[in-house]
Amino acid sequence: MKTINDISKINDQLADSAALAVDQQLLAAAEAEKCALIRTLLCLVGIESGSTDKAGIEEMNYQIEQELNDLGFSVTRHPSKGSSEGRVSLGDNIVGVLKGNGGKNIMLQAHQDTVYQRGTLEKSPFYIDGDFAYGPGIADDKGGIAVILHSLKLLKDRGFKDFGSITVLFNTDEEQSSVGSKELITSTAQLNDYILSFEPTIINPEGLISGTSGIGTATVTITGKAAHAGAEPEKGVNALVEAADLILRTADLDQGPNGVRFNWTMAEAGEVRNAIPAHASLLADIRFPTNEMFEAFKPELEARVANQKLVDAKIELVIDTTRPAFDVTEEGKQLMDKAVAIYKSIGHQLIIFPKTGGGSDAAFAALSGKPVIEALGLPGAGYHTSNAEYVNLEAIPRRLYLTSKLIMLLAQGE
Numbered sequence: 001m002k003t004i005n006d007i008s009k010i011n012d013q014l015a016d017s018a019a020l021a022v023d024q025q026l027l028a029a030a031e032a033e034k035c036a037l038i039r040t041l042l043c044l045v046g047i048e049s050g051s052t053d054k055a056g057i058e059e060m061n062y063q064i065e066q067e068l069n070d071l072g073f074s075v076t077r078h079p080s081k082g083s084s085e086g087r088v089s090l091g092d093n094i095v096g097v098l099k100g101n102g103g104k105n106i107m108l109q110a111h112q113d114t115v116y117q118r119g120t121l122e123k124s125p126f127y128i129d130g131d132f133a134y135g136p137g138i139a140d141d142k143g144g145i146a147v148i149l150h151s152l153k154l155l156k157d158r159g160f161k162d163f164g165s166i167t168v169l170f171n172t173d174e175e176q177s178s179v180g181s182k183e184l185i186t187s188t189a190q191l192n193d194y195i196l197s198f199e200p201t202i203i204n205p206e207g208l209i210s211g212t213s214g215i216g217t218a219t220v221t222i223t224g225k226a227a228h229a230g231a232e233p234e235k236g237v238n239a240l241v242e243a244a245d246l247i248l249r250t251a252d253l254d255q256g257p258n259g260v261r262f263n264w265t266m267a268e269a270g271e272v273r274n275a276i277p278a279h280a281s282l283l284a285d286i287r288f289p290t291n292e293m294f295e296a297f298k299p300e301l302e303a304r305v306a307n308q309k310l311v312d313a314k315i316e317l318v319i320d321t322t323r324p325a326f327d328v329t330e331e332g333k334q335l336m337d338k339a340v341a342i343y344k345s346i347g348h349q350l351i352i353f354p355k356t357g358g359g360s361d362a363a364f365a366a367l368s369g370k371p372v373i374e375a376l377g378l379p380g381a382g383y384h385t386s387n388a389e390y391v392n393l394e395a396i397p398r399r400l401y402l403t404s405k406l407i408m409l410l411a412q413g414e
C-alpha cells in the first residue's frame, strides 16, 4: 500500500505537468459565496431526511426544486420504488437539466437522504464552532448538495454557458444502497460525458477516491417436505440438512484478502422440535475487488449449490449486486489529474486515495463506462454518528472553485 507521502509525490508530478493559471475573478466569487453556502447547509440540515422519512424527503425535494428553478434548470421527479434485503426506497429522485450553448455534457450527483431517524436533530442541532459546522447529515451528503448548488450559482453569475448540458441528479436512497435509483443513475450517466460525484472527503488530507470494492449477496431458499420427526421422519425431506450440506460444499469458495470474499452470515430453518423442517434459508455476504471477478465467481457458486445432497429438495439461489465495484478508468484518471491541478493552482493539495472498502453512487454511474470522479463534497468527519458529524467551513471557497473550474474546463473540452 502506498503511503500518503508517496501519493503526494505522485500528485505533485501530475500537477506539475499541467500547471494552470488562477482565475482570480472566480476565486473571489467563490470566497464571496461562502456565507450563502453556510445558509444552505443550515437550511438542508434543518430538514430531517432519513431514507425512509417520506415527509422529510418530500421537504428536501421541494427545497432543491426551488433552488434548481432559480438556477434555470428544468426539473423532473423520478419516483423511487424498490426494496431488497430489507432496504426500501420511497422518495422521489430529482433530475435537473440546464442546456448550454454547446460543448460537453456534465452530470453532477449527490444524495438527499441520511442515515438518521427523525428526532436526531432535536438532540444534535446545527451549530458552528470556529471553522466547523455540526449537524446530522451535514457532510454526508448535504454538504455535497450545497457545493453543487453554489458552484452552479457561480457559473450562472458569470454567464458561463459553454456546455452542452449540465444535469444534476439528487437521489433519495443512497443510504439504502440506492435500491430504487441505481438504474436512473446509470442511465443518466450514459447521456453524459463526465460524471462528478459529491460524497464528502476527509478533512486532512482532502482527496479523491480511485475505487471502491463491490458488495453482493447470495440468498438460498430450500424447500423440503415436512414429516413427523418421531413417527415417520423418512417420509420427509429435511431442508435443514440440505442447508448444512450446502454451507459445507461452498465454504471454500472464499478467495481470501485479494479475491472475492464469500461468507454465509445468516440462516433460518425449522419451526417446531418434532417436525422435519420443510423450509430453510441462507444469506451470504459477498465482497469483490472487480465486477469481472464477481461475474467469474457466480457460475462457481451456482454449480456448487446445484450439486445437492437431497435430490428431492428444491433449491432456489438468487445472487444480487448491492453495489458494483468501482475502479477509476484511464479517462477517470485524467479527470482526477485535472482536479489535482486545479487545487494545486490555488495552493492546495488533493490526494488520490487508493481503493477503499466503502461504496458510493460513483459505482452505479461508472457502470455507464463514462469517467467518474468521486468525493467532491465538503471535507468532513463523523458520518453516520448523530452527535459528531461536521464539515470544515474554511474549505468552502476552494471546494467551490474546484468544482466550478472543473466544470468550465471539462465543458470546453480542455
Ligand SMILES: [Zn+2]
Residues within 6 Å of the ligand: 111, 140, 141, 174, 199, 200
Ligand atoms: Zn453519502
